[in-house]
Amino acid sequence: MTAGEFLVLLAQGQILLLTCWKLFEWAHRRDGARRDVALLMLTLGVGVGLHWAQTRASIELGVVAHAAPMLVVLHPLLMLRLVDHFRAVPRWIWGLVVTGVLASWAMLLLTPDQYSMHAAVAIRVIFALSLLYGTRALVNGARHAQSVVRRRMGLLGAGALLIVILAAVHGLAFVVDGIPYVAGMTQVGLLAAAVLYGLGLAPPSWLARAWQQADVQQFLRAATGTAGESTDSVLTRLCSTARHAAGGQAAAIAIWNEQHNRLELVLRGERALVGGPLAADGLVARQWTFRRPFVADDRKEVRKACLRMAPGLDCTALLGVPLITPSRVWGLLIIFLRRGPVLPNEDLRLLSLVTEHTAVLLDHAALEQSLRREISVLKGERLPDETPLDES
Numbered sequence: 001m002t003a004g005e006f007l008v009l010l011a012q013g014q015i016l017l018l019t020c021w022k023l024f025e026w027a028h029r030r031d032g033a034r035r036d037v038a039l040l041m042l043t044l045g046v047g048v049g050l051h052w053a054q055t056r057a058s059i060e061l062g063v064v065a066h067a068a069p070m071l072v073v074l075h076p077l078l079m080l081r082l083v084d085h086f087r088a089v090p091r092w093i094w095g096l097v098v099t100g101v102l103a104s105w106a107m108l109l110l111t112p113d114q115y116s117m118h119a120a121v122a123i124r125v126i127f128a129l130s131l132l133y134g135t136r137a138l139v140n141g142a143r144h145a146q147s148v149v150r151r152r153m154g155l156l157g158a159g160a161l162l163i164v165i166l167a168a169v170h171g172l173a174f175v176v177d178g179i180p181y182v183a184g185m186t187q188v189g190l191l192a193a194a195v196l197y198g199l200g201l202a203p204p205s206w207l208a209r210a211w212q213q214a215d216v217q218q219f220l221r222a223a224t225g226t227a228g229e230s231t232d233s234v235l236t237r238l239c240s241t242a243r244h245a246a247g248g249q250a251a252a253i254a255i256w257n258e259q260h261n262r263l264e265l266v267l268r269g270e271r272a273l274v275g276g277p278l279a280a281d282g283l284v285a286r287q288w289t290f291r292r293p294f295v296a297d298d299r300k301e302v303r304k305a306c307l308r309m310a311p312g313l314d315c316t317a318l319l320g321v322p323l324i325t326p327s328r329v330w331g332l333l334i335i336f337l338r339r340g341p342v343l344p345n346e347d348l349r350l351l352s353l354v355t356e357h358t359a360v361l362l363d364h365a366a367l368e369q370s371l372r373r374e375i376s377v378l379k380g381e382r383l384p385d386e387t388p389l390d391e392s
Contacts, residue, residue: 007187011194012048018198019045031297032340033085037201040078043071066108073104073123076130079160083137085339093133100126117174124171128164135160141247151211152200152343159196162189208346231365238333238358239268242321245354246347248335249313253323254278254288255331263288263332265309272312279308284320288332293321293348297340310336317341321351325359328366 019041026038047068053059077097080089104123111119138157143150166189173182199207235253243251250270254263263278263285278284283305287294296302297317306315317337323330333355341347 005187007191011187011190012052014191014194014198015041015044015048016052018194018202019048021202031295031344033082033297033342033344036078036081036085037342040075040082041197041201043075043078047072069108069123070105073101073108073127075163076127076134077101079131079134079138082342083134083141085342088338089137097130097133100130121171121174124167124174128167128171131160131164131167135164152203152346154200155196155203156200159193159200162193162196165189166193208349231362231369234358234361234365235266236268238354241354242333242335242351245350246319246335246337246341248319248337249315250310250336252309252334252336253331254284254334256329258329265334266331270310273310274308282308284309284318284332284334287320288322291322291324291329293319293352295319295341295344295348306336309334314338319344319347319351321348321355323355323359323362325363327363328359330359330362 019038022034022038022041026034050064050068080094080097083089104126107119107123135157138153138160141153166186169182169185203211239251239253242248250272252268252270252273253266255266256262257264257277260277262280265273265275265278267273267275283296283301287296295317296305296319299316302316302318305318306313313336315336315338317340319335319337319341321333323333333351335351
C-alpha cells in the first residue's frame with residue numbers, strides 16, 4: 001500500500017466513523033438539527049461504504065452502484081438545509097440547488113457511454129457551484145457566532161471549501177490535460193476535508209471546552225468591576241450576550257414570582273415580545289418544572305408558545321437556561337430561535353456557564369441593594385421606588 005492509498009483509506013475510514021456517530025446521535029435524540037447533520041454525512045458515508053464493498057469485499061453491486069454518486073450529489077442540498085438552521089436561505093438558491101441535483105441525476109442515469117466524460121465534468125461543476133453557496137454561508141455564519149459554534153462552523157465551512165476545490169480541480173482535469181499533482185492533491189485534500197468535517201461536527205470534549213474559555217472570560221471581564229450595578233443592567237447584558245452567542249432572534253428573562261408560583265416574562269428592549277405571566281400549562285412552564293437547561297424544537301408546540309410570548313417573531317425553537325443559585329431562584333433565560341440550533345449541547349453549555357455567573361452577580365446586587373435600604377432606614381432617609389427585581 002502506497003502512502004497516497006493509506007491517506008485515502010484513512011479519510012474514508014474517518015468519514016464512515018463520523019457518519020455512524022452522527023446516526024447514533026440522531027437515534028438517541030431525534031431533533032431537526034441532528035437529523036440534518038446525520039443526513040449530510042450519510043451522503044458521503046454511503047458512498048464510501050459502497051465503494052469499500054465493491055473494491056475490498058469484491059461484492060457485485062450491480063444497479064446499486066449508481067446509488068453512490070446519486071447520494072454524493074445530494075451533499076450540497078443537505079448542506080443548505082444545515083445552513084438554514086442559522087441563516088435564511090433565499091428561495092431562488094433552493095431552486096437552483098434542487099435543479100442542479102435533478103440535472104445531475106438525469107446525467108448519471110441517462111447519459112450514453114460516449115458522453116460520460118462530458119457528463120462527469122458537468123456534474124462536478126454543478127456540485128462545486130451548489131456547495132459553494134453553503135460554504136460561504138457557513139463561513140459568514142461562523143463570523144457572527146461565538147465560542148464553539150463559531151469554530152465548529154468555520155471548520156465545517158473550511159472542509160466544504162476543500163471539497164469544492166477538489167471537485168473543481170477534477171472537473172478541470174477532464175478538460176485540460178497534464179495538470180500536475182491531481183492525484184496527490186486529491187489524497188491529501190480528502191484527508192484534510194475529513195479531518196475538518198470531524199472537528200467541525202464532532203470535536204473532542206476537551207477541545208470544545210477550551211474554545212469556550214475565551215468567550216466566558218470575555219463575559220466575566222465585562223461583568224466585573226461594576227460595583228453597585230443594578231439587577232436590570234445585569235439582566236440586560238445577559239440577554240444581549242445570550243442572543244449573540246446562540247444566534248437568536250430575541251432573548252428575554254422570565255422572572256420567578258415565588259408568591260404567585262409562576263414565571264413572568266420581562267422585556268429587555270425587544271418590541272416583538274409580550275410580557276406578563278406565562279401559562280401554567282404552557283411549554284415553558286412544563287420545562288421549568290425540571291429546573292434544567294432545555295431545547296424545545298417541536299415546531300407545533302413552540303409556535304403555540306411563541307404566539308403568546310412573541311407573536312411578532314417567526315420562531316420554531318426555544319433555548320431555556322435557569323437562573324438559580326443555592327440561595328435564590330431568579331428565573332429563566334429564554335432565547336427565541338428561527339430554527340433549531342445546529343449545536344444544541346454547545347449552546348446550552350456556554351449559556352449555562354454565563355447564567356451561573358450572572359445569577360451570582362444578581363445575588364450580590366440584591367445583597368447590596370438590601371444593605372443600602374437598611375442603611376437608608378437607619379438614617380431616616382426616604383427609600384427609592386422598588387421594582388420586583390429589587391426585592392430580596
